[in-house]
Amino acid sequence: MKVGILGSGEVAKTLAGGFLQHGHEVMLGTRTPAKLADWATAHPKASIASFSEAASFGEVVVLAVKGTAAVDALRAAGTAALAGKPVIDVTNPIADAPPVNGVLRFFTTLEESLLERLQREFVDVRFVKAFNSVGHGGMVNPSFSGGKPTMFICGNDAAAKQLVTGILDQFGWGTADMGKAEAARAIEPLCMLWCIPGFLHNEWRHAFKLLT
Ligand SMILES: NC(=O)c1ccc[n+]([C@@H]2O[C@H](COP(=O)([O-])OP(=O)(O)OC[C@H]3O[C@@H](n4cnc5c(N)ncnc54)[C@H](OP(=O)(O)O)[C@@H]3O)[C@@H](O)[C@H]2O)c1
Secondary structure, eight states: OEEEOOOSHHHHHHHHHHHTTTOOEEEEEEEEEGOOOOOOOHHSSSSOOHHHHHHHHHHHEEEEOOOOOOOHHHHHHHHHHHOOOOEOOOOOOOOOOOOOOOOOOOOSSSSSOOOOOOOOTTTTTTTOOOOSSSSGSSSOOOOOOOEEEEEEEEBBOOOHHHHHHHHHHHHHHHHEOOOOOOGGHHHTTHHHHHHHHOOOOOHOOOOOOOOO
């Protein structure tokens, strides 16, 4: 597949590396291509472009920007370039305020997730929440002594979720589909839970698994 990745941070680079490793074509979009110069040299098969070029390139698009900038990045990508496409939303709505006793603060509420806000503005986009409940180091080919971890996903479009489930399968994840966009109200805060051992005890190597 052709994958357009909006972002230049650790998540964007990690997922880009994963997609390349699993045989996909990758274009990263950023406002500042110079930030990715070293990464691009190390990954000559990937291309670096603007948000709008990466969105146009992708058959599937990955949104991997700062949560507070998610709307702006999608606007810069352009509604026409994104219309009808599956967009993997990796963002977390982390506020620009410090954690309290290791608990991150969000700018959203339990009544409305960031994914729902994005879906409301970009109605034609087929958003799927995924990859937000693990640190970037564990996103691709995760290896844990407790076995294959679970990625919780949600979104309104069944075919888009099926496509993302296939990607997660390739990347070494089990997938738990939690339903429609509203389920992001529960999935996004998993990021808070995941980060607590990190902030309190500097433990950043773990992932969630759903036991049945
Ligand atoms: N770090 C992790 O381990 C992890 C794990 C799970 C989920 N997440 C979530 O994944 C997302 C990316 O995280 P990250 O740590 O890789 O990077 P980040 O530092 O949260 O975000 C960097 C990206 O945000 C973009 N950005 C910042 N301000 C912007 C603005 N005003 N307008 C447009 N774009 C803007 C930057 O664009 P430019 O490229 O143009 O500079 C850059 O691509 C976040 O939402 C984060 O919460 C992170």
